[in-house]
Amino acid sequence: MIVGYSYAAENLCPSCTIKAMRASGITVQRGKPHEEAIRKAAEKLGIDFDDEHSYDSGDFPKPVTDQQCETEVTELPDAEPGVRHAISDERCSGTNCGKWLKLGEKSPTEAGLTRWVRDDYELPQALAREIARKLREWGLSHKEFITEDNVRQAAAMFPHDYATVHAEGNPQHIELRRTPEYDDAPCFYCEQPWEKHTFTCITCANHVPADAPHGHEVQVKGQIKFREAKPTT
Structure with a gap:
């Protein structure tokens, strides 16, 4: 499954790929699914889209599948020296984008992550807010990549009533x-x-x-x- 494209030394989500192509002067049909539109643009330029070795990604986008997404490794806090958290996804590097390629969406805002932490782990609002900030500081900004251990570890770092x-x-x-x-x-x-x-x-x-x-x-x-x-x- 194609989740993004490698183009001009960047891995981009489909939307940012098409924007970058148009900015480079490549005509991309509107109103079509991204793969169909990009494939059609390749045909017009005489590029064999199915043979990625026949062209350079600096000239035309090469597809990135969900299995090709590089793992993003995040440093966990000093309380666990040497332990790193692996995220099997990567973000679009387009300007002001930051979507996770496999998920096809951005991370929630700090307020959105706070609500999720509060509701999913039945935490007080004030503690959930501090935990959400700490998780984002660790690079864990999407619930898909957050474990219960991450939440509990962050909770232990802030004053809160015992229960x-x-x-x-x-x-x-x-x-x-x-x-x-x-x-x-x-x-x-x-x-x-x-x-x-x-x-x-x-x-x-x-x-x-x-x-x-x-x-x-x-x-x-x-x-x-x-x-x-x-x-x-």
Whole structure:
């Protein structure tokens, strides 16, 4: 299946290929499927489109199939040194395009990726937003190439309330609880234990390690009273 074309030292999506051909003075019929239109243009120029060795891609586009798409390799964060993420697709290099050739579409916007992360992994909006930004920073901008491990790893990098799944008796009755029921119970969002979390203090709004002492003195009816700040539930 043809997903793009190699032309003038670039791999382009069909739309950008036709634009580049016209910019080079090659007439391409409008209103036809890209392969049919490009094949017809080749015939008019006396080019054997089916024999890619008979002409140079600098003169006329050569087809790129889905199996020929080069793998894009993305560096994963420093937390996993030497580990790289392989994406079996590549982007169109046309100006302001960036479509994935095999997928035939662009990556979603940051807002769109945030919505997908939030809904698919049942995450709080604020945490999903931070995760989406981090995934894009790692080069993982399309859901097709994002794994659950990628999302969980990103989640562990940002302060968020701990939550664990509890299903008492009836598996269909699932609820999230803010405190672990046993040692090392993993967080529903990042799979880290409770002690690894950082909460936001409801009094001072600072980020506080879950297992660190933290409190405030507040005035109550003329007396000083110590109140321990606890994570929000």
